[in-house]
Amino acid sequence: MNFPVDELEPDLGVVRVEGRLNMVTATQLKDTVTEAVGTGKLRLVVDLTSTTFMDSSGLGALIGALKTARAAGGDLRIAGANEQVLMVLQLSNMDRILRPYGTPEAAFGS
Amino acid sequence: MTRRGSPDNLSHAQESRRLLWLRIWTTMTLVLGFNYIGWRWLASVNWANWWIAVPLVLAETYSIIDLTLFSITIWRSRQREDAPPPPLDSDVDVFITTYNEPVELVVETVRAAIKIDHPHRTWVLDDGAREDLRQAAETLGAGYITRGDEWHGKPRHAKAGNLNNALLQTQGEYILVLDADMVAHPAILDRTLGFFSDEKVGLVQTPQHFINVPPSDPLGSQAPLFYGPIQEGKDGWGAAFFCGSNAVLRREALMEIGITGYVDATQRTVINRLKEARVLVRHSLRGADPSAQEILVQTRNAIDHALAEISRAEPIAEVTYVLHRKLSQLSHATVGDDMAQLADDLDALGFDQAAFNIDSEEVISRLAALDLSPLNAVEAVDRTLQAIDIGRSDEAQAVLPMATISVTEDMATSMRMHARGWKSVFHNEILAEGLAPEGLAASLTQRLRWAQGTMQVFLRENPLTLRGLTLPQRLMYFSTMWSYLSGFATVVYLLAPILFLTAGVLPVSSYAEQFFLRFIPFMVANQLLFVFASRGLPTWRGQQYTLALFPVWIKACYTAAANVWAGRPLGFAVTPKAGTRQTQIPWGLIGWQLAASIALVISIVVGTIWLVTGHAEPIGTLINLAWVVFDLVSMSALVGAVRYRGYHADEETR
Numbered sequence: 001m002n003f004p005v006d007e008l009e010p011d012l013g014v015v016r017v018e019g020r021l022n023m024v025t026a027t028q029l030k031d032t033v034t035e036a037v038g039t040g041k042l043r044l045v046v047d048l049t050s051t052t053f054m055d056s057s058g059l060g061a062l063i064g065a066l067k068t069a070r071a072a073g074g075d076l077r078i079a080g081a082n083e084q085v086l087m088v089l090q091l092s093n094m095d096r097i098l099r100p101y102g103t104p105e106a107a108f109g110s
Numbered sequence: 111m112t113r114r115g116s117p118d119n120l121s122h123a124q125e126s127r128r129l130l131w132l133r134i135w136t137t138m139t140l141v142l143g144f145n146y147i148g149w150r151w152l153a154s155v156n157w158a159n160w161w162i163a164v165p166l167v168l169a170e171t172y173s174i175i176d177l178t179l180f181s182i183t184i185w186r187s188r189q190r191e192d193a194p195p196p197p198l199d200s201d202v203d204v205f206i207t208t209y210n211e212p213v214e215l216v217v218e219t220v221r222a223a224i225k226i227d228h229p230h231r232t233w234v235l236d237d238g239a240r241e242d243l244r245q246a247a248e249t250l251g252a253g254y255i256t257r258g259d260e261w262h263g264k265p266r267h268a269k270a271g272n273l274n275n276a277l278l279q280t281q282g283e284y285i286l287v288l289d290a291d292m293v294a295h296p297a298i299l300d301r302t303l304g305f306f307s308d309e310k311v312g313l314v315q316t317p318q319h320f321i322n323v324p325p326s327d328p329l330g331s332q333a334p335l336f337y338g339p340i341q342e343g344k345d346g347w348g349a350a351f352f353c354g355s356n357a358v359l360r361r362e363a364l365m366e367i368g369i370t371g372y373v374d375a376t377q378r379t380v381i382n383r384l385k386e387a388r389v390l391v392r393h394s395l396r397g398a399d400p401s402a403q404e405i406l407v408q409t410r411n412a413i414d415h416a417l418a419e420i421s422r423a424e425p426i427a428e429v430t431y432v433l434h435r436k437l438s439q440l441s442h443a444t445v446g447d448d449m450a451q452l453a454d455d456l457d458a459l460g461f462d463q464a465a466f467n468i469d470s471e472e473v474i475s476r477l478a479a480l481d482l483s484p485l486n487a488v489e490a491v492d493r494t495l496q497a498i499d500i501g502r503s504d505e506a507q508a509v510l511p512m513a514t515i516s517v518t519e520d521m522a523t524s525m526r527m528h529a530r531g532w533k534s535v536f537h538n539e540i541l542a543e544g545l546a547p548e549g550l551a552a553s554l555t556q557r558l559r560w561a562q563g564t565m566q567v568f569l570r571e572n573p574l575t576l577r578g579l580t581l582p583q584r585l586m587y588f589s590t591m592w593s594y595l596s597g598f599a600t601v602v603y604l605l606a607p608i609l610f611l612t613a614g615v616l617p618v619s620s621y622a623e624q625f626f627l628r629f630i631p632f633m634v635a636n637q638l639l640f641v642f643a644s645r646g647l648p649t650w651r652g653q654q655y656t657l658a659l660f661p662v663w664i665k666a667c668y669t670a671a672a673n674v675w676a677g678r679p680l681g682f683a684v685t686p687k688a689g690t691r692q693t694q695i696p697w698g699l700i701g702w703q704l705a706a707s708i709a710l711v712i713s714i715v716v717g718t719i720w721l722v723t724g725h726a727e728p729i730g731t732l733i734n735l736a737w738v739v740f741d742l743v744s745m746s747a748l749v750g751a752v753r754y755r756g757y758h759a760d761e762e763t764r
Binding site: 020022023024026027053055056057059060063064066067070071088091092093094096097 | 399401402405444445448449451452455456458459461466467468473476477478482483484485486
């Protein structure tokens with residue numbers, strides 16, 4: 001089962017991660033992103049507005065997804081992270097690589 | 111001081127002689143009873159009408175078992191000798207429990223409590239947290255205790271919680287518990303403390319007697335049979351019950367059951383949670399992706415190991431600590447793997463991973479801690495971690511001395527004390543007098559609560575299986591529980607004669623000589639047994655109510671079952687002590703009884719018509735008419751009850 005992807009523009013998709021982004025759902029995120037990139041969505045926003053919890057596996061999946069997008073010549077950004085998710089990002093310094101945006105629309109300045 | 115039950119204070123020899131005769135009479139009654147019920151089962155069930163014949167013979171069997179348990183009880187109903195003088199240095203706290211009773215009423219109780227002769231401290235346990243009561247108590251020189259913030263959002267456990275709260279804030283070696291309306295006699299402690307010179311005695315209970323009840327006792331408030339032969343008999347078997355008020359308890363006994371209760375509850379909770387977690391882990395194993403699968407397998411093994419250790423009686427704290435450590439190592443390893451993968455990805459992305467410091471021990475530890483652990487991913491593992499919570503965080507207090515499994519915390523508490531080997535004493539002397547409800551509604555509420563509480567204990571901590579009780583103690587507790595099942599038998603006793611008189615449905619195969627020879631002697635012996643057992647005290651009102659309140663007993667059974675098995679609320683209400691007089695006749699309270707009475711009257715008319723017109727069998731009809739009259743006379747107690755307007759001392763001369 002994959003996370004839903006909304007199309008903002010033909011090449012810009014929003015992956016909505018609902019519930020927990022963790023050891024169990026990490027694979028789902030990787031699969032979703034690989035599939036979206038494969039269908040031409042080279043710019044992706046991972047919308048974390050409805051994400052209640054993220055652990056180290058979730059964090060790993062975000063970076064893995066970034067790698068996938070970059071490898072295809074695209075980019076991946078994140079938006080709407082809650083306090084707990086921000087804490088994990090800051091703790092690992094990953095906020096310096098994945099800058100948290102307020103909304104998916106703001107992520108690519110569209 | 112009034113010694114109840116023996117107006118002329120029988121001597122020891124007289125008491126022994128009385129008991130001997132009582133035992134002979136009891137044996138004879140039981141022989142007659144078993145002879146009757148044996149004949150009923152073997153030779154007189156009218157199988158053609160099995161749908162009423164079988165319920166009837168079952169109801170009769172119920173009654174015979176009830177009589178047997180009563181007989182066992184009174185077999186040892188003997189008055190105790192007076193207590194030895196109390197040790198002078200015994201340190202006593204007097205607890206007055208109140209919730210919503212009028213302040214003036216509580217103040218009277220406090221005044222009397224302060225005047226108790228033996229040195230003591232008096233405390234008002236106010237669950238209503240009323241400022242005016244606090245001031246009144248402090249002016250009189252009594253302590254005032256109410257619930258603190260730690261109870262916020264936690265189960266309050268009504269009166270049991272109120273007492274537990276106070277127990278942890280006081281130090282007295284003994285505790286006298288008084289309801290808000292129970293005015294104590296100054297000698298109450300001098301007359302009871304001496305029993306504690308036996309170091310295994312944990313409880314001394316005295317009778318509850320009510321001053322606002324006329325001699326006719328329209329609501330059946332006094333319980334002379336219970337606070338007499340029944341409690342004396344239970345005492346004789348080492349099983350006198352705690353009845354919530356007018357009793358002295360040994361703090362050590364209460365704390366001991368509180369602590370063992372805590373240990374048991376913790377163990378049960380940990381085992382149950384671990385078992386649940388194991389089931390969930392197994393469930394998640396199916397279809398989990400490979401990365402999660404290995405962690406799940408290891409978690410399952412850790413849980414299995416912990417459960418095995420617990421069943422080998424290893425200390426819970428140690429087992430849970432080891433499990434905790436193991437899960438924490440797993441968590442650490444998982445985070446380490448995640449971070450290593452992440453570092454590789456960063457390399458692939460062209461970042462200098464060293465700049466981010468992601469695989470530092472500090473970062474890994476933080477990400478592996480309980481709140482962020484990847485093990486939380488699996489709900490099952492999350493639960494396992496919760497199972498390790500042994501602080502009883504769902505309760506305001508970890509140690510609950512008064513049992514909280516029932517709305518009748520008193521009976522549940524004394525049963526646990528007995529199971530731990532503590533002894534109890536019933537001292538049959540009125541040493542405190544209180545107020546009974548003055549209206550039928552309040553009285554019914556009270557009886558419903560007692561019955562519900564008793565059934566809760568029966569379903570939650572069945573005395574027949576509770577470890578540590580002696581066989582007689584088991585039977586004494588079971589006897590009280592059994593007696594609350596009478597409502598179902600009563601329904602059959604009401605239906606059977608109505609069916610016979612109106613429709614000619616015959617539940618027994620014979621109403622002739624055979625029946626008379628077995629039934630009449632038994633019935634006579636049975637009635638006389640009550641007279642002898644109660645030493646002539648008025649027990650008839652109690653017998654009437656046992657039959658007449660059948661809807662209350664039935665309601666208590668099904669509400670308690672729904673509460674224990676399905677977690678439904680009981681609709682628990684505190685019995686009002688004052689202002690319970692009724693101004694209108696509350697017919698609605700006794701709807702079922704009215705319907706039954708009307709049906710009984712109709713059956714008399716119809717039965718008589720059949721008899722006079724020669725269509726009915728005369729002997730059977732007469733027996734059933736007598737039976738119906740007995741039912742109606744029992745039910746008639748309610749007529750006085752619904753019309754009762756409260757107690758006025760001058761209306762009836764004592």
